[in-house]
Amino acid sequence: MARYNPSRRSVLQTAGALAGAGTFARISLRPALATPEMMQDAVRAAIGEAQVQKGKVKLDLPPLVENGNSVPCTVTVDSPMTANDHVKAIHIFNEKNPQPNVISVKLGPRAGKASFSTRIRLADTQNITAIAEMSDGSCWSDEVFVIVTLAACVEEPKP
Amino acid sequence: MSRLTALSASLLTALLATSGALAAEIPLDQRRSNNDFVSADTRAMQSDDTANPGMLAVLDGEAIWNAKGGGQSSKSCADCHGDAAVSMKGVAARYPAFSAVLNRPVDLEQRINLSRTSDQKAEAFAFESKELLALTVYVAHQSRGMPDAVEETAQTKPFIEAGRTLFERREGQLNLSCAQCHDENWGKKLSGSIIPQAEPTGYPIYRLEWQEVGSLQRRLRECMYAVRAQPFDYGAPELVDLELYLMWRARGLPMETPAVRP
């Protein structure tokens, strides 16, 4: 899927224009969101200087999520999972949540299949990246663009 | 009586008999569970008892069922009711039900509290408390798969009608009625989500928005807030009337507690 990458500046400009035009703007006390740079730092912290290639990894996320609080997520890596050739670790990163890490999984040949599923939180429409570290030191990745729409109604905080 | 008068009289009678017809009620054979309107992933989450977080609340409820009530009688629910899978089977499918004690219908949460106070001599659990939700979801879970069996009786009829009136009445600054979305526009999209028919056969539900289990009253209050109406308080008779109408409206559909909803 083509990478959608609006700059923070353009997003903020649009938001400002909408607010100025008197359109209903939801004011949220959200913390500063992660940036693509923070995500790159998190990737380096996880896998060091290894070069990341696209392929072998399949990241499954719904393209349009029902609710950002709980998004089903599955990663599957093409690997024979033998003692000599297996996935050592799988990491998932995001670009727009307050924090760039999502989960880091450690596997080995005992897994039989390099795949896991979980449920994650997504704070905004964004790109999600999964990176797999192989036993030979190579790193492979997949990236998915996900649109997040919140529930249609504005809910009151639980009394 | 002239033929014209007889004709108009019968037409008038027909219109009066079907008092809800003007509000475009969903035909009985077109009613579908809210489960049909969520994503496949959410449906999968509901149907897998190891993936459904509502099942964690069912386990909590089971523990409360077996624990001493903490009241003067120091009995647990189990001491009188035994195995919930037997004694509570089909119960939630009949609720809200008429209470002779209060001389009006009560929902399952209220019925549990009635038992706690009068039989266990313990304090009622607060509405929407973790304990009450867990116990309610545990009891309601024993009816999973059974058809919603709320019936119109001479006793409940006026309350069902009161609930229907609330359902069809416009309210709030947005001046919307429940019926406008859930009777007339179900299946269509509202801001990326599909509008369900509002059949509450899975309550208490695990709602992704809440990240926890919650009651039908909580959901109704939030919907009222959404149309900018002042929500009824928890336990208000209006909310119970509305719950009763909704469960009667969903009669025949299978119970799903604990359901998973966005």
Add this chain to the structure above:
Amino acid sequence: MIGRALTHVPASAKRGDIIEIKALISHIMETGYRVGITGQPIPRDIIEDFVCTYNGEEIFRAKFYPAIAANPFMSFFTVATESGTIAFSWTDQHGATQVQTAAITVE
């Protein structure tokens, strides 16, 4: 506070089968970014580590971050090697641990 857990391990399997294991734990996974009624952020409170062992040997490990949804759910795979115990442990940021076990018979 770590609450109840629900796990699923097949009761029996053939040696060499790849089996699917599921684990669900009750936990609010408070991100630390939500703002409370007072206007102050609610402090972070999350499960950080999830470990699964098979007869004592680690077969799966995950580090959770706040982006993991409340009531964390994991499903993953392992090769059925021998009969025994599959153990799950969840440890939160305060160091508290919850453990659950399941038995498996492997023919």
